Amino acid sequence: MSFASYEDAESFLLTDKTIVKAEQKYSEQHFFVDGVIFQSTMRYMSGTSDGERIPVLYSIHHCYYDRYPDDADVLELSDETINVMKEAYRQIRIAEIYATRVDWMMSGNDSEENFRERIKEDLAEFEKEYASKDWIFFDVD
Structure with a gap:
């Protein structure tokens, strides 16, 4: 509350x-x-x-x-800075997807074929999520 x-x-x-x-x-x-x-x-x-x-x-x-x-000062960022931060978030998430998929393949959980298929699926899913993301709501999870 x-x-x-x-x-x-x-x-x-x-x-x-x-x-x-x-x-x-x-x-x-x-x-x-x-x-x-x-x-x-x-x-x-x-x-x-x-x-x-x-x-x-x-x-x-x-x-x-x-x-x-x-009434302490609130950090106010320009739209340009916010857009750069959004792109940074996007790149970090993409790197996370690649790192996870490489880890799964190198540990033997995925074959090379599964690796390529799952990376495509994960990236497509992330792009949908990113496009629909509500940037006003801060989700701490």
Whole structure:
């Protein structure tokens, strides 16, 4: 989910009446370095030592902003530079396809004939993908 600020994310989490700010003994645990944590009043962790009833704990790890924090300068690139970067991406992906296919042939997984056929198929598939790529959406995967 997206929120304008950490406070908005915290407020959203606290709208669930079964979640409250964590008790002091949980909020100081070393594995919650992000600050304020929260705990469930209804759900408990399973498999705890000595059968201790530890509530399910929550923490807000990441906040994504629609702007840089503190209105920092945003890197603005010219269309020309962006186009050069797109071409660089294209060339890197093509090199990746060639390297993969050579590796498969040299390791004995593909014959020479399969190597040539699969390279053509992979390149054709990539060109279709590249032509339809949405350059506005950043896909981290």
